[in-house]
Amino acid sequence: MLRIFNHEILAPDNFVVTVELVPGRESTGRTTDTILGIAKDAFADGRVCAVTMTDNPGGNPSLSPDVLGYEIFKQGLDVIVHFTCRDMNRVGMESRALQLARMGMKNILALTGDYTGKGFGGQGTPVFDLDSTILCSMLKSLSSKLAASGDPDDFFTGCAVSPFKTTEAECYAQYNKLNRKIEAGASFVITQLGYDAKKFQELMTHHKKNKNYRIPVIGSAYLLSPRSARAMNSGKVPGAYLPDDLYKKVMREWETPKQGLKSAIERTAKLGVILKGLGYRGIHIGGVHKSFKTVGAILDRMDVIQDSWQDFLHEYNHSHEKTYYMFPKQKIEADSNSVKHDLKSKLFDLLPYTILNAAHDLFFNKKSFMAPLFKKIAGMIDQNGKSWLLKYLLEDPVKILLLSCRSCGDCGIQHVAFQCPESRCPKHTRNGPCGGSREGYCEVHPDKLCIWVRAYTRLQYGKATGNFIQKAVPPRNWALNKTSSWINFHLERDHQK
Template sequence: MLRIFNDELMNPNNFVVTIELVPGRESFGRSTDTLVGIAKDAFADGRVSAVSITDNPGGNPSLSPDVLGYEIFRHGLDVIVHFTCRDTNRVGMESRALQLARMGMKNILCLTGDYSGKGFGGRGTPVFDLDSVLLTRMMQGLSERLIASGDPEPFFTGCGVSPFKSLRSECMAQYKKLDRKIEEGAAFVITQLGYDINKFNELIRHHNEKNSHVPVMGSVYLLSPRAARAMNRGRVPGAYVSDPLYEKVVEEWHTPREGLQAAIERAARLGVVLKGFGYRGIHIGGVHKSFRTIARILDRMEEIEDDWPQYMTEFAAKEKQVYYCYDRVTSDEDNPGRKPGIKEQVLEHWPYVMLRSAHNLFFDKENALAPFHRKFARFLDTHDKTWILKRCMEDPMKGALLSCQSCGDCGIQHAAFLCPESQCPKHTRNGPCGGSRDGSCEVYPEKDCIWIRAFRRLEHAGRLDHFLEDKVPPRNWELNQTSSWINFHLDRDHQK
């Protein structure tokens, strides 16, 4: 009998188990057969509610989750399809969503996605036309359309979150973005992978204060030395394995049999602790060969379930340089009361003050000068002279200050006067992706994430309550290469 993931997760008496499958680059062959075999065995075992299938993980091409998912779905196991924003624009995404609805696969995990990897002829174009917040909003709108057209079942849309962040600014940004995704319609949450129990505790406490009606599933990963190394070195965006844990895993796997046994035990212990914390399920990853390993984790969880508090200490060492919202350990580097240095003043504070003052003067429709600006914009527009303003003032000024790409639908005011188009490689308009590490950008680690910079700018200006406060729509591509100043005053951009 098909177990319905949606029904099982929304029943508060259930503790739900899902497993993550990672397709390879082949459409046929042993690796694909193995994944289908794992799914079939999971169905026969009866303890797994659904399998989730990744969408070109690491940005590299792999068998589509839609195709593999459908094959598994037809064998009788419910499927969660990972849906990222990296490879297609909003038109392609909407079309894909309709296709999934037609196929009956309505459990969608909305993710911004890892940055583009390598495909035919080199690195692929990073599209990121929408971010995960906007994708969630799009799915919500599509659900309404499905219902209106007579489909009884809307999409069951979930989102990801990474609590494994070291800076206060990163933690706050992640949680604020999570709240936003839930406002936009995310009905379940799956965490990123990581072995820091205080961060799992932090997330569930934060979440229960605001959104306890939305179930959260914690990721439990079977740690091999290879996976532990990748997570420890930051090669899996948003994931976390500490140095001591990585060293321990390497030692355990000197004898592979013992290594596997230790990994199963660790996964089971983390699983029962998450259940004890009030997570509504676990999402098991890192098992690529056989369902037997997953069955062993679940068997062991059943054996040790009642003893969960004793396992908390195993994953509870707090990292010195990491910020924890509860029972915190704060590094000086991210101390809320700290004064910014000269470099930060020059790069962050003063540009913010200057751009905000200019914005208030020229781009506030309540301002006394606004009617004049509007008239001037209309005059230039009707006489086909907007290029004068754009080329002589807007492009040089915004180019120098913001590396402006002339998108024509300016969103800097939502990001503390930083540009989401030119300064964020994923063009996120509604907060950071999950990939930042110690405040650095996932794609360009030598740079700070713009949302962490925005947080600092607003905090220093005493305006932190404005951080991620706006629901920013997607960029309007019709306005590309036009004057965003004119578009604002003539109500053509998203601020109309």
């Protein structure tokens, strides 16, 4: 068994090919046999550097990527395991990481994960104890522990990013989170799905501007079938964006299946060479569920057309009509004119933000001259066993009214422009958005704005976008659940100590 992906992708002149495989809801049978067949042919072909194995995609149960991936890995083909935060708490996640290390499978794609789907008996519990940024940190820390115990072979952790966001707030939040994930230990990046070359270019420009040259980016290219096109167009694939015009075109092409497949291969190959031309360090091919022949055909075609990649750019301009682009105006900082604040948003969003911001500055600022006094008072209340009284009589009424507080005892509102990540974000993100928002709205509750879009709007209003997450926020400490976060803050028991 040989790990080659990490070496191949880090070699500056290489353009790697990875293929996404999707285990099904079965331990043996047709899907499993097909996956193993694709992997076997990929290995024999020699152009695919690694396959990636999805982790309960869509939040629905499927065969473990670890076990199926290991079968492939043992045959000699390198494997990147998708590792989401949805189904296990931090204890289970660390245990899984150790198991993967023991198996030698240390290429990990760290993902927050789609929201939870249906398993035995109905909808499952959404865990989201950690987020993808913290997962990157955890794997980095585990690598050091493994090294100390005599295993010099690190985890090679990657992360995902979606440049295909349509609003300024989403773009800013996505790229900000990407920087945090890289700081936390991500060593490569794979994009979400989209068909807008300008957005692919935007990501690379952002990457260079942030001096992230050393972190290679792989672009996703998906072989569109009528089924996948329908799901993406209707928003059923979180983070993927397929606009109406392209959707209609794909459906027309597939009226004759032979023509449909030919067009899908051509579209994927053209996107592949565009990615190469734009400086991506690889292509991640998805949507191949039947045979490796399709991947072979895409790669063959790429060889033929690679020098003409600029001729195809005009075919990849599929964006939402109001799509925000970060760089045509070279704009990465806040533009105070770009978000309109109506009376409703001023009253129900910006006013509470202003009040909470001021209150936080007054009562929860460790640099304030009042901080030692607050610490003393908190210590006295705590020593007298009266924290619960403060919590039930004052803290809970205020925070439940203003924030729908869930009383986690390790308050993270200040990281999300004074919104509660426990009550307002279904994935409890503390380090930036998941990839699932769509036109600014939440993947899970499409009638509500993503909290990170609201955070950006609030910070922009307060001319404080520089206060957007600047370093990774630790996960909440469950030992503090249902205790007073005010006391915990002043007595330095929470994540801000």
